[in-house]
Amino acid sequence: MLSNHFLSAEERADLDLFRQSLERFCDAEIEPHYAAWEKAGQVPRELFLKMGQQGYLCADVPDAHGGPGAPVQFSFAVVEVLSRRGYAGFVGGLQVHNDIVPPYLLHCGTEAQRAYWLPRMASGEAVAAIGMTEPGAGSDLKALRTTARRDGDGYVINGSKIFISNGQHADLLVLAAKTDASAGAKGVSLFLVDTTTPGFSRGRNLDKIGHHAGDTSELFFEDMRVPADALLGGVEGQGFVQMMRELPRERLIIGVQALYGARGALDATLEYVQQRQAFGQAIAQFQNTRFTLAQCATDIAAAEAFLNACVHAYTQGQLTPEAVSALKLHTTELFSRVADACLQLFGGYGYMAEYPISRFWTDARVLRIYGGTSEIMKELVARSLLGR
Template identity: 55%
Template sequence: MHAPTPQPPDATEAWSDADLDLFHDSVRRILAHEVAPHYDDWEAAHCLPRSLWNRLGDAGLLGVDLPASLGGCDAGVDLCLMICEEISRQGFGGLASAYNIHANIVMPYLWHLGSEAQQQRWLPAMARGDVLGAIAMTEPAAGSDLAAMRTSAEKVEGGYKLNGSKVFITNGLLAELVIVCAKTDPSAGARGVSLFLVDTSLPGFSRGKGIAKIGQHASDTAELFFDDLVVADDALLGEVGKGFVYLMQELPRERLGVAAQSLGAIDGALQLTLDYVQERRAFGQAIGDFQNTRFTLAEVKAQLDVGRAYFQQCLSAYSRGEMSAVAAATLKLTLTEMQCRSIDRCLQLFGGYGYTLEYPISRFFVDARIQTIYAGTSEIMKEMIARDLLGRGR
């Protein structure tokens, strides 16, 4: 039995605050019904069940901001980000990252860059959960440095031949579609990168075993291999040599998604801590009665509120098509670092219990650590901000 499906308003109508509240409540119920009872088992298995994506698709949670003709709800990006945040708030960090990749990154790439034929082929199936998406940029010897990328796409008759490998690919074990970044012009550095839609059933595609991580265990992470894998000409996403431009164009939304996960995780960890410190007693009083506890919680809440205000400012700018790469870097740097600090402080209030797997705060703690690394490390975010500052100062 599945959780009740949220009912979006008619596509011709705007989403009111009441509509959004109703949808948000539906998301909570779906997660409580479809995810919460099983999540510990999925963490132990280090992988989500493939059938979960079909259930999320049936519930209308995939591709919500796509047009109805492509399986969406004609909603705004804010609805997709709300789902990212809610998944994270409930302590499902691995699922939040997997959802962010599929629904907030891969599907928008196709919607913004794909041809009509590519959109019709892939997006309705992705909205149903029949096709799970991944994006493959990082390589064993090339993370943020796209110029060092070695995966190649050689032009052949009727298509391109891909050779190379990618690593740390979220959804890599289960994905049926992978957006692959490859060099079509090895001599052109970052300007020689192109994007390809790779059907993982094609000959020449293979996956390594899942990569064991310290956190986000339910999010499968894998190494992918391309051995003389030939894709047709119509697998090219956008134009040849424009891959770097497209990546920069789509990064603001990706970083909004990561920031939404940070907000949800901080909020979820704070709620757990508030409950604990009011129940747990030491030296004859509730832990929440100690000044250190109250001041710690107050600081976390204040930072959360300020972070949310900047997130909303960036989201508004993104919706107007005005969010800069520097603003996205500032948002990602600020909120992910805040997430790690805030959850560390919350865990401290649990004492020894916070270090045990029995208490969910421990999962919030280990799941947070990757947030300052993927989608651009904190160091890369600082470099982007500093370059902008120094450039204006010349």
């Protein structure tokens, strides 16, 4: 699990109790229903409210802004526990709500924006999403086509977004749009969009090869008028700077999800190979099985040390873009390798949807894409090495 060595003794004890409480919550409120949610293509909205009631949402948002005010390790522990249990579809949207959107409000928002949205997010009353990706602009955030034109005391927004986690449930959308089409990256601004605003519409819940319990949507904006105070921080042209500032935490939490997804795949496989018989013995006794498991466990342990170092650096304000890019690259590629190796040990049963390893395998693949592709991560690391 994530290291808690940098917490006080009291905080460590509280974190242990927090994990135990979350495990019991999962046993009662998620595990009995998760297969049905996978088929439905989303979790019920009520799940956010239930998690909010238990203090599992926005755990490190200060109590002055309506959150639990816990150390950041508590928020990361939510992703750790749920990822290890194989709930990646839900985790994909949950981490947007818990770990990606709140820092935008805390670090960039006005006091009024924080006061309005953060308590509602912590309680689960409002579900948050982030609208950056467009049909013609994936990792290239400078190529956005969604526009926000100043008109009197507000802005008129037109455009569309795609692959938006929590798109079907979202009440709040942190939306990236061009306020000055001629200014390149300096013309990008972020808006806090209330999804009840006229002109906003949701498209279909996209059909994916994995992460089935996570709703992923197309969103559309047609002459959608928002007030001037919807501009994040009240300043135009700061969107790209704000996004670059908050990307390290986004990539860090994806690293948490990937590593503990790999750990969950290994746990499921350890149980299976000790029960499954072949040629008169448990397949755990075959050398190939043992060597595969040993390699997976060793790779996970090494990655966990890297992750803990990055988490500590983040808490000290010292996490660099190149370090977190390397972490995301390493852990997401590791998750796919571990899930694939573990599925192989299940044989034909590994390809059956009823076995949990199949879900780990399909869910692992997208982590090498969202939050910045593996290829983008390599480019960022290379730039830090070569200076260009």
